[in-house]
Amino acid sequence: MDIDAFVNTTSRAWAIPILANLHAGVAGRQAPLLAATGASRTAFAQSMDHLISLGLLERNPGYGHPLRPEFRLTQPGVAAAALAHKVQGVTAEADQDLLRRSWTLPVLTVLHRPSHFNDIKRNLRTITDRALSQSLKTMEARHWVQRTVDEAARPPRSLYRAVNTGGLISSVTATDVRFA
DSSP states (O other): OBHHHHHHHTTSTTHHHHHHHHHTTOOSBHHHHHHHHOOOHHHHHHHHHHHHHTTSEEEEEEEEETTEEEEEEOHHHHHHHHHHHHHHHTSOGGGHHHHTSTTHHHHHHHTTSOEEHHHHHHHSTTOOHHHHHHHHHHHHHTTSEEEEEETTSSSOEEEEEEOHHHHHHHHHHHHHOBOO
8 A cells, every 4th residue: 555545544533444354354234333343423433435436345245134234254355354454463552442434554664764854754745834734732731752852953853753552553564654
């Protein structure tokens, strides 16, 4: 998966939990997936529609009721679900809310090696300065990202590195996500 596809996949809050649960063997129907993820019906439906539009999920033909369809992973969806399952596997239950934020996973993926703000932004072409700044601050507060300032440089520059849970997630995603 390339970084742009990864950014697009993670843009819906429940996409990663849905994919991870499908990979773990949860039945591809609404009720079991809702119970497993804890998502609201509206957010869940939006995430499912998003995953279908990306070609990661499809309706399972011949199974389910028209009002209660069954879904299955497509070939690209299998790889995305395996990655989502790895990410969920290294993340504590209390930190799942941070994973549902749009830019958390893409930023951590870029931080597979220490990077400056502009280097991160260059790799994530569609992120705004504000969104990147907020993501980094939130992850720094959770001790997923460590910020150091190089005072010797003019002007002083911040260097960000993924640590603790952020470092684990970064190493998991960096092996499966390609940069352009």
